[in-house]
Amino acid sequence: MNLKRINAVVWRHLYNFKHSLDRMVDSFYWPAMDILTWGITSSYIQQTGTKVPMVLVMILSGLVLWTVVYRSQYEITINLLEELWSTNLVNLFTTPLTVGEWLVAIAILSFIKMVITIVFSAGLIWLLYQVKLVIFGWWLLPFMAILLIFGWALGFFVAGLILRYGMRIQALAWTTVYILSPFSAVFYPLSTLPLWAQKIGLVLPTSYIFEGMRTVLFGGAIDPANLIKSAGLTLVYLLGSIIFFLVMFKQAKVSGLARLE
Numbered sequence: 001m002n003l004k005r006i007n008a009v010v011w012r013h014l015y016n017f018k019h020s021l022d023r024m025v026d027s028f029y030w031p032a033m034d035i036l037t038w039g040i041t042s043s044y045i046q047q048t049g050t051k052v053p054m055v056l057v058m059i060l061s062g063l064v065l066w067t068v069v070y071r072s073q074y075e076i077t078i079n080l081l082e083e084l085w086s087t088n089l090v091n092l093f094t095t096p097l098t099v100g101e102w103l104v105a106i107a108i109l110s111f112i113k114m115v116i117t118i119v120f121s122a123g124l125i126w127l128l129y130q131v132k133l134v135i136f137g138w139w140l141l142p143f144m145a146i147l148l149i150f151g152w153a154l155g156f157f158v159a160g161l162i163l164r165y166g167m168r169i170q171a172l173a174w175t176t177v178y179i180l181s182p183f184s185a186v187f188y189p190l191s192t193l194p195l196w197a198q199k200i201g202l203v204l205p206t207s208y209i210f211e212g213m214r215t216v217l218f219g220g221a222i223d224p225a226n227l228i229k230s231a232g233l234t235l236v237y238l239l240g241s242i243i244f245f246l247v248m249f250k251q252a253k254v255s256g257l258a259r260l261e
Contacts, residue, residue, distance in 0.1 A: 001104065003182070005011060005097050009105035014112070014253055020241065054217050056136065060125045061217070062186045062210060064118065068147040068205060069154070071117050075110035076155025077162065077173035084167055086108045099249050103242070136216050142227060143209050150205050150234045151177075156241035160248035187212045205230040 093099070127129045133140060156173045168209040183197055184206035190198055201207040208230035212222045 001099075001101055005095075005101050006105040006108070009097070009102060010109050010112075012111070012132055025137075056129060057131050058214060059187055060129060060131050061133065061136070061213060062124065064121045065143060065147060065210070066177075066181065066184070066186045067117060067121055068114060068144050069151040070076075071114040072110045072148045072151025073154040073158070073177055074174060075113050076106055076152060077158045077176075079106050080159045080162060081167070081170055083171055084100065084162075091252075099246065103156070103245070106155075110152065110155065111148065114151075134214065139212070139216055139222065142231075144190065146205055146209055146227075146230050146234050149238055150160045152236040153234065153241040156238075156245045160241070160245040163245070163248040166181065167173060180204060180206065181247065203233065205233040 080089075083092055087184075092102070122133050136143065154176055157178050161169060163173060183193070183201040184204055185193070185201055186206075190207050190211060192202045193201060208226045212227060212230075215222050
């Protein structure tokens, strides 16, 4: 691993982020719209006297934590697509840059942009609704770490699919997480889902995190076994997605990276 090459890839995308209205909209506008929409809806539910404890905190906290998954997955795939859109993928890998260095750089970049968006979102829900994420205490750190790594796993998997099938499936870059959202129990207990959907939720590490989030909010004690299971599933998915990406990248090189552009 060459740190200078990794640093160069990170800065290349950060400079683009600074001057790209599209990237700014992705990082600030859409999260703000989600917070405003869900926050107003939650406030209305509370004002009607519906017997749902801490509904505002529960929905807004779930929304911000789900943003961790979305941003980390989205940044992995969108940065690959940016290289394809600008017909720069071949140029990129004719340099000494290795695919491993590129993966590390994109993961770092994903982390940086996720932190920017989360800090903005957390500040916005505090400013508008007086909801503070610090209510989770130290549990917030493992929650966000697992969600971040699972987002990376999704990102590498989708990036591998794009390398295999090309830009005709590029919509997966911004739709994949929404496919998994209903099974992750972001805004409601997993038990409210049909039995078949609950079985899908049990193999997703995200469902354990959001169930744990509600446990903390309602003053309960988190089962460490569930957190360990979530972390284990996440690491399995991450390892599998990286292997999948590397295999797809190798096949793409054999058939020619230029065909993707």
